[in-house]
Amino acid sequence: MNTDSKYHVDTARVSEESEIILRAKSNPAAFEPLYNRYFEGIYRFVYQRMDDIDTAKDITQMAFIKALEKLNTYEDRGLPFSSWLYRIAYNELTQHFRNNSKNRCLNIDDAGLDELMEEMQEDRYEPYLDKLVDVLSQLEPENEALIEMRFFEKRSFKEIAEILDLTETNAKVRLYRLLDKIKLVITRVA
Amino acid sequence: MNRKPLSSEEINRMQDFNAVLKGASMSGPKGGNGGGGFSNWLYMTGASLLVVVGVAAWFFYPDTKEKAISRQVEQNIPETMPRTQEDSEDLVRAPLVRLPVKEWDIAFASYTLDAQKGGLILHPGGTEIRVPASCLIDDKGNTIQGPVEFRYREFFDPVEIALSGITMEYDSAGVSYYFETGGMCELRAFQHGTELKMKPEKPVEVSMPAKIDGNYNLYYLDDERGWQPKGNSKQVSNATRDNITSVPPVTESISEGEESIIEPLTPELKRIQTQINQLESQKPKAPRKANVNRPRFNLDVKLNEFPELSDFDKMQFEIAPEDKVFTTDLYKIEWNDVQLKRYSSTRYKMVLSQAGIGDSPRRVVELIVVPVIDEKDFAEAQKKYKQLLEDYNAKLEAKKAEEARLKKEAEVARNKQMEAYQQQLKNQQATVFTEQEVRHVFSMDGFGIWNNDNPRIKPKRIIQAQFVTPNKEPIQCYNAKVILPSKRALIDIHHGGNGIYGIHDVGDSKSIVLFVLPDKQIAFKRVSDLNPSDGVIIMQPDPHRFESAKEIKEYIYRTLGQ
Numbered sequence A: 001m002n003t004d005s006k007y008h009v010d011t012a013r014v015s016e017e018s019e020i021i022l023r024a025k026s027n028p029a030a031f032e033p034l035y036n037r038y039f040e041g042i043y044r045f046v047y048q049r050m051d052d053i054d055t056a057k058d059i060t061q062m063a064f065i066k067a068l069e070k071l072n073t074y075e076d077r078g079l080p081f082s083s084w085l086y087r088i089a090y091n092e093l094t095q096h097f098r099n100n101s102k103n104r105c106l107n108i109d110d111a112g113l114d115e116l117m118e119e120m121q122e123d124r125y126e127p128y129l130d131k132l133v134d135v136l137s138q139l140e141p142e143n144e145a146l147i148e149m150r151f152f153e154k155r156s157f158k159e160i161a162e163i164l165d166l167t168e169t170n171a172k173v174r175l176y177r178l179l180d181k182i183k184l185v186i187t188r189v190a
Numbered sequence B: 001m002n003r004k005p006l007s008s009e010e011i012n013r014m015q016d017f018n019a020v021l022k023g024a025s026m027s028g029p030k031g032g033n034g035g036g037g038f039s040n041w042l043y044m045t046g047a048s049l050l051v052v053v054g055v056a057a058w059f060f061y062p063d064t065k066e067k068a069i070s071r072q073v074e075q076n077i078p079e080t081m082p083r084t085q086e087d088s089e090d091l092v093r094a095p096l097v098r099l100p101v102k103e104w105d106i107a108f109a110s111y112t113l114d115a116q117k118g119g120l121i122l123h124p125g126g127t128e129i130r131v132p133a134s135c136l137i138d139d140k141g142n143t144i145q146g147p148v149e150f151r152y153r154e155f156f157d158p159v160e161i162a163l164s165g166i167t168m169e170y171d172s173a174g175v176s177y178y179f180e181t182g183g184m185c186e187l188r189a190f191q192h193g194t195e196l197k198m199k200p201e202k203p204v205e206v207s208m209p210a211k212i213d214g215n216y217n218l219y220y221l222d223d224e225r226g227w228q229p230k231g232n233s234k235q236v237s238n239a240t241r242d243n244i245t246s247v248p249p250v251t252e253s254i255s256e257g258e259e260s261i262i263e264p265l266t267p268e269l270k271r272i273q274t275q276i277n278q279l280e281s282q283k284p285k286a287p288r289k290a291n292v293n294r295p296r297f298n299l300d301v302k303l304n305e306f307p308e309l310s311d312f313d314k315m316q317f318e319i320a321p322e323d324k325v326f327t328t329d330l331y332k333i334e335w336n337d338v339q340l341k342r343y344s345s346t347r348y349k350m351v352l353s354q355a356g357i358g359d360s361p362r363r364v365v366e367l368i369v370v371p372v373i374d375e376k377d378f379a380e381a382q383k384k385y386k387q388l389l390e391d392y393n394a395k396l397e398a399k400k401a402e403e404a405r406l407k408k409e410a411e412v413a414r415n416k417q418m419e420a421y422q423q424q425l426k427n428q429q430a431t432v433f434t435e436q437e438v439r440h441v442f443s444m445d446g447f448g449i450w451n452n453d454n455p456r457i458k459p460k461r462i463i464q465a466q467f468v469t470p471n472k473e474p475i476q477c478y479n480a481k482v483i484l485p486s487k488r489a490l491i492d493i494h495h496g497g498n499g500i501y502g503i504h505d506v507g508d509s510k511s512i513v514l515f516v517l518p519d520k521q522i523a524f525k526r527v528s529d530l531n532p533s534d535g536v537i538i539m540q541p542d543p544h545r546f547e548s549a550k551e552i553k554e555y556i557y558r559t560l561g562q
Helices: A011-026 A028-047 A053-069 A081-100 A110-119 A126-137 A141-152 A157-164 A168-189 B008-012 B017-026 B038-060 B064-075 B158-164 B258-262 B267-281 B328-332 B375-435 B549-559
Strands: B092-094 B109-114 B119-122 B128-131 B147-155 B169-172 B175-191 B204-209 B217-222 B226-232 B234-237 B296-298 B315-319 B337-342 B348-354 B363-373 B438-444 B448-457 B462-468 B479-484 B489-492 B500-504 B512-517 B521-526 B536-538
Touching (some): A011 A081, A028 A081, A028 B008, A028 B017, A053 B017, A081 A141, A081 A157, A110 A141, A126 A168, A141 A157, A157 A168, B109 B119, B147 B158, B158 B479, B158 B489, B158 B512, B158 B549, B175 B204, B175 B438, B175 B489, B226 B448, B267 B375, B296 B363, B363 B375, B438 B448, B479 B500, B521 B549
Antiparallel strands (some): B109 B147, B119 B128, B128 B204, B147 B175, B175 B448, B217 B226, B234 B438, B296 B315, B315 B363, B337 B348, B462 B500, B479 B489, B479 B512, B512 B521
8 A cells, every 4th residue: 555655754854843843932933834834734634524624724723723832842752743733633623523513524535445445355345335435434533533544545554653642553453453344344234 | 525635725825824823822821731822831931930040049048147148149140151051951851950061961771671571670780670560651541561661870979960960959847958868860761752650559669789888868859849758768788688680781772663672683583574574565456347337448568567467367457436537539549659657556547648740749648547357357367366365375374484483583592691691690799799788778659860868957157259260260150069079968059140159168178169161171179278368269170171970070089089
């Protein structure tokens, strides 16, 4: 599975971002380069999970506000700064759906479904589509996020683990167990 | 499904950093660890400054009369007076630990233990640290599993303590004391770079060789409240101790991954794991039945360039549902060239090219295609796939069995290495035990800095003078202490502006005054040699530039013949 990522950054960039963060801790305006760099990525991450362009913008902005507020508690653990931002955005989304009693939105596409079926060692998804959509819509939020990030956003396990605050191994184990369950349900019924 | 993606331009038009700044500054202070807006930030900074100034003044003058003088002295401190090297934040480990020079910090030794099993760490010099099984938790209170890195360092010498920046001042019921230490240590635990906590009901037991006879109290350095009494450490004779087993120190960082520490990879293991990874990347893909309603092409593919397509004969390429380029008009064009490119794990791009004719430019069309098998050939393809998958699984199983065997062998080798190490330790201990007959034994109920101490009241006599260089320039320093080598004690020296310092005179002929100067230099003198003339004392900065605390310690003791 191709999971080339724009999310992971090289050490030079990590170092440059550490300096920006240090400056921004005492001068919030210094945070602007990081805002400009990550706005699009965070926006896409949020919009992927909903159908409302304006609400996606509000949640993205709120994620950056929270990030600025919490910047003095940010600890450089050698991970890309973006993983911290994605985690905040994910928490904001979760909070949004909880507060507004709204259903989450899972945006799927053919290529992602193909890869999902391939991972389950099944043929094309079309015969299972209805049941598959039904199963995906009933997943717990964290399980849904695992499927979404892996197959529809093409994220690596390392990225998924960082965003969901899991270990990489744990993310893999959870996903493969989940796929086993999904396969069992869709093949039995279909 | 298959929603039209937004363009980067559309998204970037939504950016509004000013709104974020405004939102953050208006949100106001919040409780807990979440932090607040920037007003809260400033408030926090102000509070921290107040605490630091308060502590400094308190340590300087122990009684009310002297505190009045201290305020006067503090007010005279010029703003440019350096407190630590470059006033850098990374020199402040905790409010009461301020390193004068980063490079002089006392290094930690690193040990790795399995959190579930616990174990015994034997530090060079004879200190033993017993870590109970499952005694570690994270911030959320979850019990930690897997390898954990323990970082440990200890202090017996007052010069090293002075250069570590750890305070040795103790306040009890309004009376300020200095510590005579029987041995101080710092222990921390980390997993993947994150610091861990200890379950208070499962304390770590530390046994340090006692290098000075006598009973000592036990103290823990609380970041906010300073040294906190924790009872007494026990004195234990070496003869009553159990036989011990321990883990060797490791130098690897555990942040690179758990497996590298638990099972260091042998060359054979590396080779087999590379083979497994290669094999897994060649796992046969299930054939996909063609959709009779979708257009498809026959292509003569160079299988050496696309070995993943070589599993099945009669492969065709079907236009993928998400392709938006294909139209039946493309059939009418005579294409000069067709190329295939990989696009994703299940998709390819078919690139059709037509050479430019006359004034017409060259035309290139890229279609997203999926490899498929025609319905009439599909049963045969599935049969072949089943066979390929069986072969693949058999190969993989054999490789994994080989991997398991090699891991077992590596484990046996490591156990032998451990046994040899244990034997070496026992030999070392035999030497240490004869030298150190008594040990201080105590329990830590939290990670941090622990100290076996006896508090001593600071002497009332204070030598207050202006310290200047031979060129009459006032001495400005990052750190200043009176060191009492015979008692393993040190007392803070309090500095005012313009080179004015107040020094407690303990009446010990071997006590030393030590100033840490800029550019990794020091100035030092015996207190008994301080002879103020008209309130001025001349101190000659030492010309050496020092790179470590050990170097300074040896230099001072050698120079003063101690």
